[in-house]
Amino acid sequence: MAQRRAANRRGEGDQLRLELIRAATDLLVQPRQVSPPSLRAIAREVGVSPSGVYLHFASQDDLIAAVIDAQYDELRAALAATDKPAAEPLDRLLAMARTYVRWGIDHPGAYQLLFESADALPAGSMAGGTGDEIMDGVAALVRAHGSARGAEARHTGMRIWIALHGLVSLRIHKPHASWAGSAERDAAALVRAHVGAPSAAAARKR
Amino acid sequence: MAQRRAANRRGEGDQLRLELIRAATDLLVQPRQVSPPSLRAIAREVGVSPSGVYLHFASQDDLIAAVIDAQYDELRAALAATDKPAAEPLDRLLAMARTYVRWGIDHPGAYQLLFESADALPAGSMAGGTGDEIMDGVAALVRAHGSARGAEARHTGMRIWIALHGLVSLRIHKPHASWAGSAERDAAALVRAHVGAPSAAAARKR
DNA sequence: GCCTCCGACTTGACAGTGTTAACAGAACGC
DNA sequence: GCGTTCTGTTAACACTGTCAAGTCGGAGGC
Secondary structure (H helix, E strand, O other), X not given: OOOOOOOOOOOOOHHHXXXXXXXXXXXXXXOOOEOOOOHHHHHHHHOOOHHHHHHOOOXXXXXXXXXXXXXXXXXXXXXXXXXXXXXXXXXXXXXXXXXXXXXXXXXXXXHHHHHOOOOOOOOOOHHXXXXXXXXXXXXXXXXXXXXXXXXXXXXHHHHHHHHHHHHHHHHXXXXXXXXXXXXXXXXXXXXXXXXXXXXXXXXXXX | XXXXXXXXXXXXXXXXXXXXXXXXXXXXXXXXXXXXXXXXXXXXXXXXXXXXXXXXXXXXXXHHHHHHHHHHHHHHXXXXXXXXXXXXXXXHHHHHHHHHHHHHHHOHHHHHHHHOOOOOOOOOOHHHHHHXXXXXXXXXXXXXXXXXXXXXXXXXXXXXXXXXXXXHHHHHHOOOOOOOOOHHHHHHHHHHHHHOOOOHHHHHHO
């Protein structure tokens, strides 16, 4: 296969074009990862030589993992900062959704790193727990709100997180799509749809 | 900044570690792109020299764009293949959701390329239209179902797509999270929550 | 039949990447 | 003062995307 390729005949140059598309597709269809910034660029920014990085991290991935940990702490802090434990469960759910969505949209790079990159090995890694912790938090609020119980509450919490993630993800990647209204309004509508609460507009009508 | 860095004192080696994390975070927090497979790997697979690619594509991104177009056609075909225009609107919605989710999970690389990479320039590019076309399709079914009208139906369609995307995205990236039940069941539950239809379980009870 | 032209493709180079091995220098304990 | 040890460097490897220049061979004109 490393042999020299026989030239296509005149007028059939498009043959190669198709082969290129096919091969690229084959390679692309298997799951890929997001590409972190250049290790050398990071080292340059710090003013250290590239090898210096290896004094503290076994590899580039190792450095990135450290970044992920730190970013996850920030998200958790943002959620904790806007939570009012004494408030109504539904209001807490809505506030949580709003904060989550706002943080994701405001920190697209970090958000992708946390929730749109393959998590590490399942055993004992934090990455797998990332989602579970959020799901558990939402489920607890759903349970407190009383719209569902037990396993059903967990399912509802899971679906709320799924919807909020979809909202952040699409707003990040498809900013030019015709989104009507703000992301915060969508977040509230998504939460209400899943806990079975009437929309704010419907509530005003009554 | 390209100057030689003064060595930290003994025991303070962690200083550099923190600086590295900080700098990496700064670079990471600004939006990144997914990394396509190596252009040379693609060329190798085909048996052509790397430069040969440039006979047909202006750049690697150009090649990737061609791949995206082809993959989008495939998704559209999959959706069309499972659609039964004569069926009930709600059933069509559920079938569409099932196909969309199944396709995304079965083609994670392609799915990420379509919906988790930054779209090209807004003007005239297809990437922006990708989302709009799907939103319009869902909105039409919502309208036919009658649970919402006009702009409200478009909002509902948008939110259904958002939720389905979130489902696919998280199942792809967080396969080790404790997902209870199949993705197809979740897809149905998400659709029902947004069109205000009772769950299948609740329907059975009646 | 031969010559010229030109399309298809390659070679070789450039600057960039992650990673490793070998080395330099300064600060500390003795 | 001396040796050790930590901190960081330089140099090299194989890899990446991209481009200018070159090679090869078949098609077309005479």
